[in-house]
Amino acid sequence: MTVPHSPIRAGFSRRQSLAAMAGIGLSSALPAASMAAPQSSPSAPSAPDPLYRPRFAVSTYSLWQFNRNELRDIETCINLAADWGFDGVELLHRQMTDESNSTLQRIKQRAFVNGLDLCGFSTHQGWVSPDPEVRQKNTEHTIHCIELSYALGIPTMRVNTGRWGTSGSFDELMANRGIEPVLEGHTEDEGFDWVIQGLTDCLPAAERCGVTLGLENHWGLGRTPEGVMRIVKAINSPWLKTTLDTGNFLEDPYDRLEIMAPDAVLVQAKTYYGGGLWYALDLDYPRIATMLAKHKFRGYVSLEFEGKEDPRTAIPKSLAMLKSAFQGASTKNG
Numbered sequence: 019m020t021v022p023h024s025p026i027r028a029g030f031s032r033r034q035s036l037a038a039m040a041g042i043g044l045s046s047a048l049p050a051a052s053m054a055a056p057q058s059s060p061s062a063p064s065a066p067d068p069l070y071r072p073r074f075a076v077s078t079y080s081l082w083q084f085n086r087n088e089l090r091d092i093e094t095c096i097n098l099a100a101d102w103g104f105d106g107v108e109l110l111h112r113q114m115t116d117e118s119n120s121t122l123q124r125i126k127q128r129a130f131v132n133g134l135d136l137c138g139f140s141t142h143q144g145w146v147s148p149d150p151e152v153r154q155k156n157t158e159h160t161i162h163c164i165e166l167s168y169a170l171g172i173p174t175m176r177v178n179t180g181r182w183g184t185s186g187s188f189d190e191l192m193a194n195r196g197i198e199p200v201l202e203g204h205t206e207d208e209g210f211d212w213v214i215q216g217l218t219d220c221l222p223a224a225e226r227c228g229v230t231l232g233l234e235n236h237w238g239l240g241r242t243p244e245g246v247m248r249i250v251k252a253i254n255s256p257w258l259k260t261t262l263d264t265g266n267f268l269e270d271p272y273d274r275l276e277i278m279a280p281d282a283v284l285v286q287a288k289t290y291y292g293g294g295l296w297y298a299l300d301l302d303y304p305r306i307a308t309m310l311a312k313h314k315f316r317g318y319v320s321l322e323f324e325g326k327e328d329p330r331t332a333i334p335k336s337l338a339m340l341k342s343a344f345q346g347a348s349t350k351n352g
Contacts, residue, residue: 073105073137075104075106076107080329081094081095099134100134105137106136107137108137109136111166138175138284138318139167141177143163144156146212156216161220164231165223174231176284181237181239182198182201184199196237209239213249214252221257231259233259233261234260235278243267247277247278263286263288272306283317287303287320289332290324292326292328293325294326295324296324308347323336
């Protein structure tokens with residue numbers, strides 16, 4: 019896919035690239051996240067943020083869930099998000115059925131006329147493989163997704179480490195609570211080196227396109243906060259931060275979320291009305307909201323509904339719950 023006037027394709031200089039990115043449009047509408055904040059210890063956070071006013075998005079995954087084909091269409095998801103009172107929409111790349119430029123611009127316009135930001139792009143990749151060709155394909159795929167984000171005017175993109183693949187299906191991985199053995203003959207240290215190199219190779223594209231990558235706590239080597247932060251700290255770039263998924267730490271989530279919070283540029287907030295598709299967590303969102311305010315998070319809170327109830331009833335309930343929880347934190351810290 020060729021992005022019109024993309025600095026990657028057109029060979030812009032760095033200064034020209036920065037000037038081009040100023041016209042994307044979303045940048046003036048999106049609240050600044052804490053991407054430039056120094057990494058701090060969760061035991062010694064800074065003072066609460068009196069300007070903490072969260073905005074709420076919904077992931078298109080919340081509607082489609084990989085199996086509700088009547089809710090797969092991206093523009094339908096955007097229309098419903100506007101009807102329900104969200105501020106933005108996070109797009110799931112695998113949900114897209116057409117990547118042509120005309121479709122990308124139509125999606126962008128659909129969000130604009132509905133008064134919504136396209137605030138995040140959720141993608142899949144994995145560098146946890148001893149095969150260098152596999153790792154290179156994942157790097158090329160990730161750069162392609164960065165270019166799609168640029169064309170859509172999306173400022174942050176969720177990335178993953180990938181996983182060893184030794185647990186078979188995703189259902190089996192979930193049955194094992196996200197834990198899988200290392201591939202025979204290899205070590206976790208090798209896996210971390212592969213991921214660090216793969217993400218490092220993507221960063222020039224991210225910088226030229228103005229797309230901040232957010233490494234999510236999403237199984238594989240990102241199953242623990244220590245794993246995520248090992249990669250983020252090793253790369254040490256303003257273009258690689260964290261995407262915080264509230265539902266992917268199955269034990270002791272609050273302390274683990276706080277380890278990643280100082281570097282968070284997007285929060286994905288899980289809800290499970292009707293029971294979880296794989297599991298359900300009883301998350302204390304007022305506590306999570308207070309913690310995020312403490313760490314001066316000012317980015318989007320993006321709903322990821324992962325329950326069995328019809329999304330058309332569960333998503334509005336989820337938004338009302340999140341607004342109440344985060345408003346309490348805002349009032350407490352205001």
